[in-house]
Amino acid sequence: MANETKIILLVEDNPDDQQLTLRALKRHNIANRVIIANDGVEALDYLFATGDHAGREPQALPALVLLDLKLPRLDGLEVLQRIRGDQRTSLLPVVILTSSSEERDLINGYTLGANSYVRKPVDFEQFAKAVQQLGLYWLVINETPPATGGQ
Amino acid sequence: MSARRRFVLLAGLMSLATLAAVIAAIGLLYRVTINIRRESLLQLASDRASLVETIAARSDNRAETMEEIRRAFQRAAGLGETGEVSLARREGDHMVWLVNRRLEGSSAPFSLPLGGQLAEPMQRALRGERGTMIGRDYRGRTVLAAYALAPGPGWAVVAKMDLAEAEAPFWHAALIALGLTLVLVLFGAAVFVDLTSPVVKQLKASEEKYRTLFEQSPIGIYRTTPDGRILLANPALLRMLGYESFEELSSRNLEETGFQPDYPRQMFKDALERDGQVRGFQAVWPKKDGRPVFVRENADSIRNSAGTVLYYEGTVEDISERRRVEQALRKTEERLQRTLDTMREGFQILDFNWTYLYVNESAARHGRTSRDQLIGRTMPEVYPGIEDTAMFAALRTCRDEQEPARMENLFTYPDGSQAWFDLSIQGVPEGVFLLSTDITDRxxxxxxxxxxxxxxxxxxxxxxxxxxxxxxxxxxxxxxxxxxxxxxxxxxxxxxxxxxxxxxxxxxxxxxxxxxxxxxxxxxxxxxxxxxxxxxxxxxxxxxxxxxxxxxxxxxxxxxxxxxxxxxxxxxxxxxxxxxxxxxxxxxxxxxxxxxxxxLMDLVDRKRAEEALLELNVELEDRIRYRTAELEAANEELEAFAYSVSHDLRAPLRAIDGFAQALLEDGADQLDEQGRGHLDRVRANAQRMGWLIDDLLKLSRVTRAELRPEEVSITAVAAAVVEELGRSEPDRRVDLAIADDLTTRADPRLLEVLLANLLGNAWKFTARRSVAQIEVGATEQDGETVYFVRDDGAGFDMAYSDKLFGAFQRLHSSTEFEGTGIGLATVKRIVHRHGGRVWAEGKVGGGATFYFTLPERHDRELADS
Missing domain, CATH: 3.30.450.40 (GAF domain)
Incomplete structure (x- = not known):
């Protein structure tokens, strides 16, 4: 249903959550390619084509970043800050997808420019529903900004 | 009598006198004229008689003689037109004219009887008399005649002329004289009138002036008699005494009893009798209405030539106003004097040679002396050595340069004691004015x-x-x-x-x-x-x-x-x-x-107390610092814990739930009914764990959240909460009563959590009612507003009411009513954070009421106090 050329970047360190997210996407027939970054550094490497992703074409940005907050090395908020601080990625849709609904996380997330904040429910049914709605909205309904990468 | 009339009268009298004089003169003239005529006529008659005598003696020829005599008579001249000299003789009882000029030519000699009315002079002459007379001649005319007898022949001679002719020159002169006199009199009168008229005018003007003065003068003018009659009083005097007219005033007598009760008239009269005048005599006169008027009069007694007093004349001045002003002035002056003497400030005036001119009581007191000791003496005399003081220098500057000064001066008395004075020095026309205030005490x-x-x-x-x-x-x-x-x-x-x-x-x-x-x-x-x-x-x-x-x-x-x-x-x-x-x-x-x-002792006590307090404070501060650190650490721990719980505790549950679900989906064919049931239980418990964690986090959030109180409507929040509940279970029938206008001051988010819990409970525990009753309201208790949420649900046993608000405490099994047992703990936490109390009433099956208060003082303020 969604444009399958659009890439989803899932920044998530918990393999269970990675798998459950993929399962939820698949269950709702969202067949887009999902790139998984296990921590913040990896996520940035992918986005800016550095480190392990040095050979990647940097112009090809994901259509959506699903960003967990509690991450090893570089946490989600720092990743978000870097994304918004860089001209290439400043307009990238970033949805925070995390377990916490702590007030300070919400405030920090939105302050740093998150497009959306979704709390992962414990109930998988609800989780799957949330992931489906996210995919539907950001990959289908929402118009992405024109590519601004490249100097 | 007016001056003019006097003058006219005078002029008339003078004219008459002149006329009388002139007439007298004319009379005299007349007599002289006649007498001269008489003399000359007598002379003539005598001469003719002598002549006749002589002629008659010389010749006896009668005819001759007669002729001679006739001629001699005819020669007679100077007798004017009517004059004639006649000669007659007696013949029997007749007189016969021998010679008469007028009778010349007549045929018969003219004779007249003796003793007749006519020719009286001739008769007299014939009787031998000699003289002159005025009488009738032979014609009967009145003549002036002289008669004489020539005794020889006995012939009588009469020389006569008409009286009219004899008088004619006189009348002529008299007429001229009279005319001249009249002219002179008239001229004199005219001159007189002309000369006197300015005087008259002047007199008249002066009289006019006097009258005006009399009428218009603001000063009363009168004339009275010693026996008390009032002859004159001018309008000013009438006004002064309050009378309408002079007649009204003059109807009274000054000697009358009671007319002038306080007026020492006798004194006034005595003075007038003695000195002829009084000056500045002051008295109180009663006005017509009896009110007094203060007057001052000058009076003179007017006497006749015998020295008897005819009347008094005087002027009267109303001095009531002046007296009042003077009295007021005197009072003011006395008051000023009294004030000056009772003032705390000292006043003194020194002349240019430092002599005390004026000193009030306080000034004398400040100098520790008396007024008598100061007045008339100089300052350096009274206080030797004062010339060297700063105060005296200021006085001198003020005197010489008119420079006022203000100073606080420490004055040293001769005995060495001292006092402080605030001095104000300034120049006055007489010298220097010094105002002193004793400020020693100050x-x-x-x-x-x-x-x-x-x-x-x-x-x-x-x-x-x-x-x-x-x-x-x-x-x-x-x-x-x-x-x-x-x-x-x-x-x-x-x-x-x-x-x-x-x-x-x-x-x-x-x-x-x-x-x-x-x-x-x-x-x-x-x-x-x-x-x-x-x-x-x-x-x-x-x-x-x-x-x-x-x-x-x-x-x-x-x-x-x-x-x-x-x-x-x-x-x-x-x-x-x-x-x-x-x-x-x-x-x-x-x-x-x-x-x-x-x-000093207070300070010593305070100092000692301060020292003790300081020690105590140091100890207390140490303790507080320690406690604060402890508290902060605990808070941080709690924060970290909650954060960690929020993030990490839920992830495994989600994995459990998620993979159980995966197993149910993917391995459905390998699981039997029991296996699926077990997996469902796994999932249910994982989810319940998730709620527990969420509720715990909420409770912790209530504890950690900063309190931001503001005016908030309980009515509105409660309504919103119930609406939300109704949306989740649209089939429930709930009879809801929320009191209007319930407002309080509280943190809106926490209030919402509070009401969500209480109303959530009410909603939950009335689930078995066909129509549930839920009420939100407030009552007054001991001056405090108590809010409540009441339901008619399952209620609770009051025996366990103390367990209601503990975390994880539940009075109902999960199978009866769902719940984590954290809601009421959260409510309690919120109420306590607002400084309020919360309690509950209820009975099993009889509904429950939860009460809470939200005082103005909140825990943040409590912490501050």
Whole structure:
């Protein structure tokens, strides 16, 4: 249903959550390619084509970043800050997808420019529903900004 | 009689007199004229008679003789037209004219009988008489005739002329004279009138003037008689006395009883009789209506030539107003004088040579002298040496350069004592004006205040010894003493601790050491009298005191002393003393020492208390710092814990739930009914764990959240919460009653959580009611607003009411009602954070009511206080 050329970047360190997210996407027939970054550094490497992703074409940005907050090395908020601080990625849709609904996380997330904040429910049914709605909205309904990468 | 008429009359009389004189003169002239005629006629007659005599004697020829005589007679001349000389003789009883000019030519001699009316002169002549007369001639005409007899022949001669002709020249002259006289009289009258007319006019004008003056004068003018009649009174006088007309006034008599009850008329009359006049005579006259009018009169007595007083004339001035003004002025002056004398300020005026011109009571008092001692004397005389003072310099500057001055001056009396005055010096026409205010007390109070201020300022930064030293030095300075000491008295009231000597005492007067020296009161000198008296003691005659003791070695001799105890309740806690003032100590010195000693002791007490407090504070601060650190650490831990729980505790549950679900989906064919049931239970528990964690986080959030109170409507929040509940279970039938206008001051988010929990409970526990009753309201209890949420649901057993608000405490099984047991703990937390109370009433199956209060004072403010 969604444009399958659009890439989803899932920044998530918990393999269970990675798998459950993929399962939820698949269950709702969202067949887009999902790139998984296990921590913040990896996520940035992918986005800016550095480190392990040095050979990647940097112009090809994901259509959506699903960003967990509690991450090893570089946490989600720092990743978000870097994304918004860089001209290439400043307009990238970033949805925070995390377990916490702590007030300070919400405030920090939105302050740093998150497009959306979704709390992962414990109930998988609800989780799957949330992931489906996210995919539907950001990959289908929402118009992405024109590519601004490249100097 | 008017002057004009007098003048006219005078002129008339003068004219008449002139006329009379002229007529008299004419009369005289007439007589003279006639007499001259008579003389000449007599002469003529006599001459003719002589002639006749002579002729008759010479010849006897009668005819001849007659002819001669006739000729002689005809020659007669100078008798005018009517004059003639006739000669007649007697023939029988007739007289026969011999010669008569008028009768010449007639045929018969003319004769007339003797004794007839006619020719009287001839008859007289024939009788031998000689003379002149006015009588009728032979024709009957009135003539002036002279007659004589020539005795020889007996012929009579009459020379005569008509009286009219004889008088004619006279009449002629008289007429001319009269005419001339008339002309002269008329001319004279005209000249007279002309000459007198300006005088008349002048008189008239003057009279007019006098009348105007009389009528218009603001001063009363009168004329009265000694017997009291009023002859004249001008309008001013009438007005003055309140009469309508002169007639009304003049109907009264001054001698009348009661007319002038207080008017010393006799005195007035006596003076007038004696001196002929009174001047400035003052009296009180009654007006017509009886009210008095104050007058001053000048009067003169007018006498006739015999010296009898005819009447009094005088002028009257109404001086009521002037008297009133004068009285007011006098009163004002007296008041001023009195005021000046009762004022605290001294007033004095010195002339240019420093002589006291005016001194009020206070000024004399300030100088410690009397007015009599000052007035008329000069300032340097009274206060020798004053010329060298700054005050006198200011006076001199003021006198010479008109430069006013204002100064505070310490005045030294001849006995050496001093007083402070606030002086204001300024020039006045007579010399120099000096205003003095005694400010000695104020100065002393200021000095004392300054000393106390210094002391209190010092108190913050100085130690006890400095404070005592300063207070002591101040007391010494302010009482002009030379020594000073301060002792603490031990609480057992038996021993003294010498704390300090004054700086001055230490420097010069006393070499004795002794700080901190303890000794029993019983061994102290007379200065501890104040200890026993519990009151200040003055010894101005120290040397004569019988129970005095020696002073320490090196201690200056004590001449006078003043010692003051400082009391705390019944105990004497300290003693402050000063000594050796050059003059006797007085009560005001006591006040100074007392004030400073008392203040010093207050400062000592405060200082001691401060020190104690400081120690306590340090300890307290340490404790608080420790506690705060502990609290902060705990808070941080809680924060980290909650954060960690929020993130990490839920992820495994989600994995459990998620993979159980995956297993159910992917391995459905390999699982039997029981297996699926077990997996469902796994999932249910994982989810319940998730709620528990969420609720715990909420509770923790309530605890951690910052309180932001504002005006908030409970009614509105409750309605919103119930609406949300209704949306989740649209089939429930709930009869809801929320009181209007419930407002309070609270944190809106926490209030919403509170109401969500209470209403959530009410909603939940009325689930089995076909129509549930839920009420939100408020009542007053002991002046406090108590809110409540009431339902008619399952209720609870009051025996367990104390467990209601504990975390994880549940009174119902999960199978009966779902729940984590954290809701009411959260409610309690929120209410407590607002400084309120929460409690519940209910019974099993009988519904429950939850009460809570939200006072204005919230925990943040509590923490601040």
């Amino acid at each position: 100065k002393r109070a200021e000095a004392l205040l300054r000393a106390r201020l210094d002391l209190s300022e010092l108190a913050a930064t100085s130690d006890l010894d400095t404070l005592i030293q300063t207070a002591l030095d101040g007391a010494e300075r302010l009482t002009h003493s030379e020594i000073g000491f301060f002792h603490f008295v031990d609480s057992d009231q038996n021993n003294l601790t010498l704390q300090a000597w004054s700086t001055n005492t230490l420097r010069g007067a006393c070499q004795a050491e002794g700080k901190g020296l303890h000794y029993p009161i019983s061994e102290a000198g007379v200065w501890v009298d104040c200890f026993y008296a519990r009151a200040p003691v003055i010894h101005n005659d120290y040397a004569s005191l019988p129970h005095r003791k020696g002073v320490p070695d090196g201690h200056a001799p004590v001449v006078r002393e003043l010692v003051v105890p400082v009391l705390r309740g019944d105990l004497v806690v300290a003693i402050m003393g000063v000594g050796n003032k050059p003059r006797d100590y007085a009560q005001r010195d006591v006040e100074v020492v007392k004030a400073l000693a008392s203040m």
